[in-house]
Amino acid sequence: MLKVLLVDDEPFILRGMKELIDWEEEGFKIVGSAPDGEEALHFLQDHDADLVLADIKMPVIDGLELLRALRESEKFQDVYFIILSGYADFQYAQEAIKYACTDYILKPVEKEKLIQALRKVRGMKDIELEKDRETKKLENAYLAGKLISIIQGRFDPLTFEYVRQHMYLSERVRYVEILVDGDDYEDECEDTVKRANQKQLYKACVDYLQDDSAHCVMDVSIQEKVYDVGFVLCGYMYESTDIKDYLGDFMKYLREILGLPVIMLVGKEVKNLEEIAKSYSTTRMLRSFQGFREKKAIYYYEEEMQIHTSGIMLCKKSLDILLNAIEQNNHTEIMKAVDSFYEEMKQRGIAGDVMRLNINYLLFQLLHLASELDDSVNQEEILRMISEGTFEKGILRGSKAHLCRVACEYGDYLAQMRKDSSRGILGKIEKEIRERYAENLTLKELGEKYYLNGAYLGQLFRKKFGQSFKDYLNNYRIEQACQLLLRTDKKIYQIAEMVGYHDLDYFVNRFISAKGCTPAKFRKQAKTRAERKE
Template sequence: MLKVLLVDDEPFILQGLKVLVDWEVEGYEIYTAVNGKEALDFIKKQPVDLVIADIKMPLMDGIELLKEVRKINDEIYYVILSGYAEFGYAQEALKHGCVEYILKPVEKEQLLVILRKIAALNKEKIIEIQEKAKKDKAYLDRNIMSLLRGKYDRTNIECISDKIDVDEDMCYVEVQLDVATLSEDYSDEEKKEQLNKLYLAADEFLKNDFALCIMDVSDSEKTYDIGFIYTDSMGQKLQLTAEEYLKRFYDYLIANTNLEITMLVGKGVSGIKNISKSYGTANMLRSLQGFREKKNIYYYEDEYKINDTGILICKKQLDNLIDAIEGGEHVEIRKSVDEFYQEMKNTGVTESTMNLNINYLLFQLIHLASELDNEVNQEEILRMILESTSEEGIRRGGRTHLCKMAYAYGDYITQLRKNVSKGVLGQIEDEIKRNYASNLTLRELSEKYYINSAYLGQVFRKKYGCSFKDYLNEQRLNEAAKLLRKSDMKIYEVAEMVGYKDVDYFVNKFIEAKGCTPTKYKKNMAV
């Protein structure tokens, strides 16, 4: 609602204006004042959007009030009411930004025209402000990303310097949407909608600090995340430690979105020039969290804690394990895992020692796969394999989990070496064309054609430029369009024929793809 202040020293005029139109219907909330001074005092205490004031009033007339209002806020719309048709008054009023100058008695239609004009002007102004805010945020985001990636100059730092103290202690924080908890039927677009929901909740919590928040930061196409720069002053303002602040932030996001999320907190650094180091450590956490016990919040300092006596890498045992994985030899894998754990036991295993050894193993596996296919995100595939082999009742990072992961990764390496994806994609494409109406899933197809589902999803996206789910939807909708053109089937019959059980969902997807409803599409084709 726009707030309008009616100002006139004649009570009957004020009352007449109040009942002349339905202000609420027009989108206005009314306040009144009996002279310019009272009106000015009111505006100083409570902002208004529009002032409609008489020109002749005691203590302060309409022109004087207009001049004073302009000192306070140049954006307030101002309309002069007058019983005088003298050009001098109108000229003076327009000089100070009066949008209208109308003579008494005010006619209803004339007032409605003015109110609707101002409402339209205000709508345009809001759109302009929103567009400017979007451009400013996009510009700020680009500068932040330059800093996160360590490719920055003075301009990048100057851009962010009015948002934070660039020299204070800070860290990079990533908030991931746990897509594994979403329905398998979720398309990329629907996942992005959930991410946007998370982003809006972050806006509500961070408030003035939201400028430091960016959506979809990760380079990984399967990671849906938001990231932001946490500075020590954020917690200090609320008298909270960094851990307390981030826990409160996490709890707020969960409570206000009902989404499953994971928070990764990078290493603390001093100054914005070092934020890329914190960003890099958060990326390390993302890659390796699949081999850690599941947590709501991972802290780099905790996951990579090193004791005073130094760290021992069991390189011989791990290299033997890597060779066994590369050869796909399950017996040798099991033997190498047992030798690795025995060596860890002999040397006095600690959490930090185990973590460093596992980190060494995982980085070597990523390197091994990248040599065979460097066009897909091998870190993401490794993460998905780690997740898929962490079954209920199996401790993450334990001996059994390591064995199962090594078996699966060995099978994956064998697939890469055979370059199986080229032939399989053609077979899968043919199957989709034949069975698009069935409840096909990427997991079922990967099992049928003996190819790792994570890798299949990556190469599928690389070839077709979209996810498997979106590709399947496209095939279904193309077939639906063909049926609408060439048959007299009802809309619900077409939906069912191409594999949609929910007609409303079918209609929405059809509109997204074809730009109109199935009914309108059918009518247009009949013309």
């Protein structure tokens, strides 16, 4: 509702104005009245008003003087003003226009003319609000871009100063990665679904954080194809409680609102925002090791990732033997080395957090080996997917059986990279899609067929084609459906089946997403265009 102040020295006119129309129906609310311009100025010092309707002739301060006073005051320059006048003299109207009077209505005031003037004000206010929203949107986007550059460690003093001026910051800072990560989410969900979920997640984060919403940004890890929401957590946010209670409440809200398997990866605490890139790097590493951890809603770097490479707590000799066996891709030696590693930990009484430290050392070394062979793909994400892909029900995460499977598959993966046979395989897979698009094709199946790790294959495919395997396959199916719609009279459900969709609703939704209309409308429009040409 826009707030209205009525100003007139005749009480019966004020009463008549209040009763002349249904103000609320027009989107206005009368918040006060005054007998002259002086009283009106006093009222506006303590109350807000969007619109002033004032008589032109009043004692003390008349309508034109009131209008001039408002326009000369920085505080009231944006207040809309309508003059009510019993004078049709052009000089009065000219003076009113000079001071940006919104409208000039002659008395006696007619209902329709007043409604017309109010709707004009309403329209102007809507335009003003839309401009403010667009300006705010651009400002937020600019601030988010600056913040992301700081998170990624790419900033200059001016960038940091801008962010510092536009955000409330404090000591004790962490980067928190928030994302959706359910079972088979990476392999089974298309990029469009992931993107939609990411936007919903971002909105929920912003709604929860309210005044601190600028601390939340999207697409920090976009180059890694991670559909994340980044959150810069400052110490002041949880100074009255514990960090785990604060993030626990935040997580509970997100999961209840979205109904999605949201997780948080909480990076290492750093001193201030200037060091946030260090915290960001720890969340990336935490994400890659996540597949070798027990499923949790929130992972803390300090609990999951600490490594001590000195002292008697690290089984370095056993781990180096295991690493050598993995590098040589000798499955027999890998299993022997895993047995020796676990036997040594048992003899030394190593368990719990200390066991995790040893596993972390191994995983860090595996990442190093892979990155030396190919640092152009996201090796951390491949390690996570191998860890997840080798895990089965009945096997404990991080157990000897799980580690054995991860080590053997990682040995295969390193061997595949050394052969550098992926280029020809991508061409074969593209051919497979063209010939078998109607079948239930998966990266896992194709990886097994061509002896290439599915996670690595997915990364290579995205790198070459700029989209996930799933999206590429769906887009190809939709293009084939278009051809069938144009060249045959087959029913929609038949075409859906022919191109690989066994759920008609899903097919229609995918078609609308790709082509902007339903299959039936697409066929009808094409037929109409063809008839016009004839």
